[in-house]
Amino acid sequence: KAGVTQTPRYLIKTRGQQVTLSCSPISGHRSVSWYQQTPGQGLQFLFEYFSETQRNKGNFPGRFSGRQFSNSRSEMNVSTLELGDSALYLCASSLALGGNEQFFGPGTRLTVL
Amino acid sequence: GEDVEQSLFLSVREGDSSVINCTYTDSSSTYLYWYKQEPGAGLQLLTYIFSNMDMKQDQRLTVLLNKKDKHLSLRIADTQTGDSAIYFCAETFGGSYIPTFGRGTSLIVHP
Numbered sequence: 416k417a418g419v420t421q422t423p424r425y426l427i428k429t430r431g432q433q434v435t436l437s438c439s440p441i442s443g444h445r446s447v448s449w450y451q452q453t454p455g456q457g458l459q460f461l462f463e464y465f466s467e468t469q470r471n472k473g474n475f476p477g478r479f480s481g482r483q484f485s486n487s488r489s490e491m492n493v494s495t496l497e498l499g500d501s502a503l504y505l506c507a508s509s510l511a512l513g514g515n516e517q518f519f520g521p522g523t524r525l526t527v528l
Numbered sequence: 529g530e531d532v533e534q535s536l537f538l539s540v541r542e543g544d545s546s547v548i549n550c551t552y553t554d555s556s557s558t559y560l561y562w563y564k565q566e567p568g569a570g571l572q573l574l575t576y577i578f579s580n581m582d583m584k585q586d587q588r589l590t591v592l593l594n595k596k597d598k599h600l601s602l603r604i605a606d607t608q609t610g611d612s613a614i615y616f617c618a619e620t621f622g623g624s625y626i627p628t629f630g631r632g633t634s635l636i637v638h639p
Contacts, residue, residue, distance in 0.1 A: 515576060
């Protein structure tokens, strides 16, 4: 069974631009969570989607948004990029909402110049 | 608020045992997790323990939980160079299932 895939793996943007990251969960998994990983703040939870609905949201500004499609694939969008948005963005999938076993993708490394 | 603390670095010799420690502050923890992150990769769930357990063993990995001291440890027996990675401790607490992560311990295994 294929693991969690994230595209693109690397991205370079400039301040003020917007970006869309994609995540395909493991087949059969219906919950997708997004995390931001930075050296300064560590791993922080962004949001979780289940059945195309956002179920939980972390403490991030409204510039960070996401959605989930009927096939459970998820996208996250960051608008008006800031230098501080440079990070590794990780997606994780689990079978159900609140599943203990989360499987992580390799991440998208976003650099904002 | 919740907090999960880990030491930043651990260096061991190949073949020795490694013990990675973690402390947490929330007494209503439900599950505690250990994840491994290799360079350029996402997190891999190694094992997790329910808060009413004291110990869990899985091949070379042993997790010990001291609820009184709010201390969690991961012991890796016969550490190999392939075990070099960053190890994250995480907890869920209260009614939430969103994990709170520590900053990670970088394990360096040298010959």
